[in-house]
Amino acid sequence: MKRTSSRVYKITQEGAFAVLAKAKDAEAKGKNVIHMEIGEPDFDTPENIKRAAMEALAKGATHYTPTPGILGLREAIAEKVSAELGVSVNWKNVLVTLGCKEAIFASIMSIVDDGDEVIYPNPGYPAYESVTACSGGKPVPLRLSESNEFRMTPEEVNELVTSKTKAIIINSPHNPCGSVLKKEDVKGIVEIAEDRYAFVISDEIYYPILFDGLRHYSPLSFAKKDNVILVDGFSKRYAMTGWRLGYAVVPSDLVEPVTKLLNNMTSCPSQFVQYAGIEALRGPQDSVRRMVKAYEERRNAVMEELKKIEGVTYLKPQGAFYTFVNVQKILSRVGMNSEQLVARLIEDYGVAVLHGSSMGKYGEGFIRISFANSVENLVEGISRLGKAFSSMLR
Ligand SMILES: Cc1ncc(COP(=O)(O)O)c(C=O)c1O
Known part of the structure; x- marks a missing residue:
């Protein structure tokens, strides 16, 4: 008799937690990593x-x-x-x-x-x-x-x-x-x-x-x-x-x-x-308004930085704090899937994003960038992505 139920095999876990663990692992080995993988506000509770x-x-x-x-x-x-x-x-x-x-x-x-x-x-x-x-x-x-x-x-x-x-x-x-x-x-x-x-x-x-x-x-x-x-x-x-x-x-x-x-x-x-x-x-809602405003500023900064990257396409997000970037061209050049690309980005370029396939089969070919980080870190993170992709396309 099987020790576990067949129902439990149908359950999947959120990929972001696994990517975070991978990024933390790299940090423990001395690598500097910019985090753009996690779907969690970086703000403290009001x-x-x-x-x-x-x-x-x-x-x-x-x-x-x-x-x-x-x-x-x-x-x-x-x-x-x-x-x-x-x-x-x-x-x-x-x-x-x-x-x-x-x-x-x-x-x-x-x-x-x-x-x-x-x-x-x-x-x-x-x-x-x-x-x-x-x-x-x-x-x-x-x-x-x-x-x-x-x-x-x-x-x-x-x-x-x-x-x-x-x-x-x-x-x-x-x-x-x-x-x-x-x-x-x-x-x-x-x-x-x-x-x-x-x-x-x-x-x-x-x-x-x-x-x-x-x-x-x-x-x-x-x-x-x-x-x-x-x-x-x-x-x-x-x-x-x-x-x-x-x-x-x-x-x-x-x-x-x-x-x-x-x-x-x-x-x-x-x-x-x-x-x-x-x-x-x-209670007062001003902290909510402040956070929303900050996410919008970060969204704008991310859009500006992404413009500088070759080989990717994306849409301007209208809400939440993510952008979903099409990296199919990069993937076909390096012969990897999005999960493999994410591992390479952490290990070789010090930048963590989420592989699109962790959000379902039609997410393959994409990466998710989360704005739950400061503008300064987001700019640095996207510049690291830019360096990675241009060397992969060369
Ligand atoms: C679309 C969506 N729904 C639900 C949740 C779960 O949120 P909670 O922390 O309230 O369980 C998340 C968390 O990332 C989410 O992205």
């Missing part, structure tokens, strides 16, 4: 949020809470989502989770049966494919490419929809491409899902990191039927990755099944962290 956690700890907030979270936080999330998206969310539909990742896991697990199909963006966040496969479903990749500006369109979704489609996952602003869905795209995708009695799972973790004055559109604002699951969290917007705090806003009939799953996985998020979450949402 002071008011940290203080709220410490005060909650001092008052003894060290206990279990109800599985879906404390009432104050569920109310604060419902209020914030309602105000930002122009909808009316009831706190009873808000389930607090350990990061957006747990919200993704519990949402997919609660709706996908064996053989159900889930359409998802590829390249895209690896958990969509991994969790769908693990829950017995069939992941159906929708290929994002430069030609569709790395955006899913209703026409493309229509081509993939079948009677077995259970959910369509969207992610805007998008990791790893930095693309942002247009109003008519979001609306069109919601209409297709409603026609098919399928869910839309909308991963909005990078909202409000948007550039050039762009607006964010959520399927919740357009849904006429109760078929939207919104997943989001505090990691990116408030630079709170290590706190592990996120949430799902689910249709009423999913509250009980998703809560049961969360109860079996983690019982509840940490009590004092939930109090910090209330302060994050209700």
